[in-house]
Structure formats: C-alpha cells, structure tokens
Amino acid sequence: MADLFTDDPLPSTPLDEPAPNAPLADRLRPKSLDEVVGQEHLTGPEGAIGRMVAAGKLSSMMLWGPPGTGKTSIARLLADAVGLRFVALSAVFSGVADLKKVFAEARVAMKAGQRTLLFVDEIHRFNRSQQDGFLPYVEDGTITLVGATTENPSFELNAALLSRCQVLILHRLDTGALCKLLDRAEELEGRPLPLTAAARDALVASADGDGRFLLNQAETLVDVGLEEPLDPSGLASFLQRRVAVYDKDREGHYNLISALHKSIRGSDPQAALYYLARMLVAGEEPLFLLRRLIRAATEDIGLADPQALVQCIAAKDAYDFLGSPEGELAIVQACLYLATAPKSNATYKAQGAAWRSARETGSLMPPQNILNAPTRLMKDIGYGKGYSYDHDAEDGFSGDDYWPQEMEAQTFYRPVNRGFEAKVAERLAFWDKKRRERHESD
Structure with a gap:
C-alpha cells in the first residue's frame, strides 16, 4: 500500500504545496504552527507543543480531539519545525505489512542520520497486538510516534503505548477560530462568501467546531457562483441542512x-x-x-x-x-x-478533590493486605496477608483501612440530603460508625 506513504524512504520531505484544484481545506492548510487556529493552548509558547519545538526535541504523543480540529496539520508542521522526516499512514487502510515497511525504512533513515516522525491517523483502529508493535521502535528512537484519535485514548489504546506518549487534547474550534478560517477562505478566493451577516454567523454555528466541515461548506458556496447573498433560510435550503440562527454578534x-x-x-x-x-x-x-x-x-x-x-x-x-x-x-x-430532578453537585466536587489529591500523592502504594498475590514470592513478602473478605463480615462490611500507610483517610464525596443521595448519606454514616467501632475495639 505504498500510496499511503507521503515520502521516499530516506530524505526529509518539506511541506508540499497543494495543487491549484485541491479542495479549499487543503489549500488553506497552515504552513507553520503559529497559523494553526484554535489550539493555542498547545501550539503557543507556553503550550506543550510550543515548548517542544522551541527545545528542538519532540516526544511521542497522541493528539486527541474531534474531527476538523487540526490534528493532521499539526503533525506535518511538527516534523517540518524540527527537521524530521515525515511519514503518514491511516490505521483504517493499513496492516502489519505496512507497519513493517515503515519501521524498516525508518531504521535505514536513522543510520543515515535522519529521524522519522510517523503520523498514524485514527490510531485507535489498530488492534492491541498492532499497537504493541510500535513499542520497540518508539523506545529505541527509530520513530517519533504522533497518533491522532477522536476516541478516548484511555479506553482505545494500550496502557503500554500510552505510557510512552504524551496525550495532548485538541479543542473544538470556537467561534473566533472558525471565523478566522472563513476570513482566510475569502482572502484566498478573492471575494466574500455570498451570505448575509446573519447567514454567515449561522454557517459558523452549524459547523459545531469542525473546521474542515466549515471550509467544505464554504467551498460549495463559492463554487456555485450565487448572484445574491443568501439569508439564513436560504442557506439552510441551499445546503439541505438546518443552520442555527443566532445574534450577529455570535454570542x-x-x-x-x-x-x-x-x-x-x-x-x-x-x-x-x-x-x-x-x-x-x-x-x-x-x-x-x-x-x-x-x-x-x-x-x-x-x-x-x-x-x-x-x-x-x-x-x-x-x-x-x-x-x-x-x-x-x-x-x-x-x-x-x-x-x-433533585440537584446535587457532590459528584462534581468529589472529582475535583480526588483529582487534586491523586496529583499530590500519586506514587503511594496501597496497603499490602489489599494487593493481589498471584505468585509465591508476592505471598511471601506479604501481599494479600490479613485481607478481610467483606462478604464474610457482619452486615457485609469489614471496616478495613484501604488507604496508603503514608496517607490519612480523605473525604472527597459528601452527599447532600436530597433525593437518592440522602439514602447514600445514611449508608455512608452507617459505615463510618461501623468503621469507628472496629478501630476502637482493635
């Protein structure tokens, strides 16, 4: 499947100029990272990508975000910014043979002093064993892996692969970023879109953060050569798609x-x-x-x-x-x-408190009594020793201490006295009482 690869085996390829008849979205691809819209939290001087480029060294990464937010563009620009050979493939169309070919070519390139950035679109489409195949080449530096996914990497990618990559989250493009894309499209085409101000706002709102979709719709409008600007109703009829009608200030x-x-x-x-x-x-x-x-x-x-x-x-x-x-x-x-429904933000607050605590204490080991001991050695050093099986205890509750020894027990979740959560509060109070009674009797 050689047509999947964007360059020759050895030389680094500069960013190609799109053909004059290429789709508008391709002709408007940014030529440098500072032209990428809507992702300044990553590409700006203080962002993870901005810092890596400034240092001239990239780590492997996963770009996670919705469609049309610039994942592919960022990957190409990263390779160009730090002088890496760029190779791209899609997990939808590629298999093991394609990966082996890429890895072999990357090894040859590395011997010639040229590092390779491998961009894998839709990387979550690879199965677990295919994902494992990247590990040795990422570890020994044969490739710098940049994966793109619209799915949550925690669920779709191997933990081993994730541990070797930074996960960078791309945002849906906001109104300002989408309007900037339309401005660039009008400048490139040399004429304004045939839309009233209200219809232009409606077109932006209908994109729902997807820059590629927005530019494809804009290209359709440019190509037909309308004589009169469309209002929101006319735009909806023309595109055969409902468009949102909002204030002209876009708020x-x-x-x-x-x-x-x-x-x-x-x-x-x-x-x-x-x-x-x-x-x-x-x-x-x-x-x-x-x-x-x-x-x-x-x-x-x-x-x-x-x-x-x-x-x-x-x-x-x-x-x-x-x-x-x-x-x-x-x-x-x-x-x-x-x-x-009855209202409670206790879950929301509990998440914030637990996340803060996890960042502060994330290296602490759980107590040995609640660790599994699948091997003799682990049993010999105390894993699982003294574990109380709650179902054998009175009321199905042992009252064991599940916190790391170096850490005091924390209270993140505080249920309110409304709806079903009132019953949860009663249950927690009952367990707290039982736990205190056990500790007092020890």
Missing part, C-alpha cells in the same frame, strides 16, 4: 446553551424547555444539546437521581434511531427530567 449560541443549563440547574422546567426550543427551532445540532444535557446530569444532579444520566443516554440513542423531528421528543423528555 447567541453560547448565551442560549448557558441559559438552558442554568434553567435545568435552577429546577425551572418551563424555562429549560423554552431555551431548548429556541435552539432546536433555530437549527442547533441536537447532538450538541444532548452533550450538554449529559453534562448537566453528571455535574448538577449526579447521585441525587442516578436515573438522570440513564435518561440522557436513552435520549441520545432514541435520537440516533429516529432522527429529526421525531427523535427531538426524547431530548425534550430528558430535558424535563433533568429540570425536575
């Missing part, structure tokens, strides 16, 4: 989603339904709204009503199955469920 998109979330948090189902309707009628992407509802279910309700998250996931599945407009009723149901 409407964020103002309405904020109002929806806060109405849910404030237990006002009527206001929440109003803002949900405003966004759906304007043409907002239903999946964008579902993402926010799921966030509200975990951030503002949590264990006060564990069914809130279930309702939201069910609504997402129902919408996937039915589509618009029938599937929107499931979104309405989830919205009303959240707004009328």
Whole structure:
C-alpha cells in the first residue's frame, strides 16, 4: 500500500504545496504552527507543543480531539519545525505489512542520520497486538510516534503505548477560530462568501467546531457562483441542512446553551424547555444539546437521581434511531427530567478533590493486605496477608483501612440530603460508625 506513504524512504520531505484544484481545506492548510487556529493552548509558547519545538526535541504523543480540529496539520508542521522526516499512514487502510515497511525504512533513515516522525491517523483502529508493535521502535528512537484519535485514548489504546506518549487534547474550534478560517477562505478566493451577516454567523454555528466541515461548506458556496447573498433560510435550503440562527454578534449560541443549563440547574422546567426550543427551532445540532444535557446530569444532579444520566443516554440513542423531528421528543423528555430532578453537585466536587489529591500523592502504594498475590514470592513478602473478605463480615462490611500507610483517610464525596443521595448519606454514616467501632475495639 505504498500510496499511503507521503515520502521516499530516506530524505526529509518539506511541506508540499497543494495543487491549484485541491479542495479549499487543503489549500488553506497552515504552513507553520503559529497559523494553526484554535489550539493555542498547545501550539503557543507556553503550550506543550510550543515548548517542544522551541527545545528542538519532540516526544511521542497522541493528539486527541474531534474531527476538523487540526490534528493532521499539526503533525506535518511538527516534523517540518524540527527537521524530521515525515511519514503518514491511516490505521483504517493499513496492516502489519505496512507497519513493517515503515519501521524498516525508518531504521535505514536513522543510520543515515535522519529521524522519522510517523503520523498514524485514527490510531485507535489498530488492534492491541498492532499497537504493541510500535513499542520497540518508539523506545529505541527509530520513530517519533504522533497518533491522532477522536476516541478516548484511555479506553482505545494500550496502557503500554500510552505510557510512552504524551496525550495532548485538541479543542473544538470556537467561534473566533472558525471565523478566522472563513476570513482566510475569502482572502484566498478573492471575494466574500455570498451570505448575509446573519447567514454567515449561522454557517459558523452549524459547523459545531469542525473546521474542515466549515471550509467544505464554504467551498460549495463559492463554487456555485450565487448572484445574491443568501439569508439564513436560504442557506439552510441551499445546503439541505438546518443552520442555527443566532445574534450577529455570535454570542447567541453560547448565551442560549448557558441559559438552558442554568434553567435545568435552577429546577425551572418551563424555562429549560423554552431555551431548548429556541435552539432546536433555530437549527442547533441536537447532538450538541444532548452533550450538554449529559453534562448537566453528571455535574448538577449526579447521585441525587442516578436515573438522570440513564435518561440522557436513552435520549441520545432514541435520537440516533429516529432522527429529526421525531427523535427531538426524547431530548425534550430528558430535558424535563433533568429540570425536575433533585440537584446535587457532590459528584462534581468529589472529582475535583480526588483529582487534586491523586496529583499530590500519586506514587503511594496501597496497603499490602489489599494487593493481589498471584505468585509465591508476592505471598511471601506479604501481599494479600490479613485481607478481610467483606462478604464474610457482619452486615457485609469489614471496616478495613484501604488507604496508603503514608496517607490519612480523605473525604472527597459528601452527599447532600436530597433525593437518592440522602439514602447514600445514611449508608455512608452507617459505615463510618461501623468503621469507628472496629478501630476502637482493635
């Protein structure tokens, strides 16, 4: 599958100029890292990528982010910035033979004094054994691996591979970054898009953070040679896609989603339904709204009503199955469920507290009595010794100490006295009492 590789075996390849008839998104690819929009937290002077480039040395990394946010562009620019030979392949189309060829060529290049940056798009598509195949070549420096994935690396990539790579998170492009892309497109084409100001804002909102999608839509508009600018309604009809109609200052998109979330948090189902309707009628992407509802279910309700998250996931599945407009009723149901549910941010606060503690104490070993001992040696040195099997204890609760010896027990999760979480609070109080009684009797 030689057509998957972007360069010859040995020489480093500079960034190629796209053909004049190439798609607009290709012709607008950034030529340097400072031209990448929307990812300044990584590419800026204080960002991880900016610092690596300034030092002239790259570590292997995984670029995790939604489609159309610049993962491929960043990888090419990284190789060019530090003088590495660039090779790219896609995990969708490649197999073991392709990987072996890349690794062999990289070894030859290394002997000639040329390091290789291997960019693997959709790296999560490789199975576990294929992912393991990268390890020796990453470890000995044959390649600097840059993987791109839209999926959570924690779930889709081997722990061994992840431990050798930095995970860098790319953000969805915000309104400012998307508008900058449209400005560049108009400059390249030498004419403005045939859109009214309101329709231009609607086009940006409809992209939902995907720069490639936005540029593809813009190219369609440029190519047809419209004589009169389209308004939002005309744009929706032309693209055969609903587009969101928001204020020309582009704040409407964020103002309405904020109002929806806060109405849910404030237990006002009527206001929440109003803002949900405003966004759906304007043409907002239903999946964008579902993402926010799921966030509200975990951030503002949590264990006060564990069914809130279930309702939201069910609504997402129902919408996937039915589509618009029938599937929107499931979104309405989830919205009303959240707004009328008891509220608690105890889970949200517990996560923040636990994450801070983990960063501060992440090297401490758990107590030996709760460690598995699959080998004789581990048993001999005390692993698993003295473990209390809770199911054998009265009330199914042993009261053991599960914290590292060097660390005091912490309280991250503090349930509120509302909804189901009130019962959780009673249960925790009961266990705390039993634990104190055990420790007092020891």
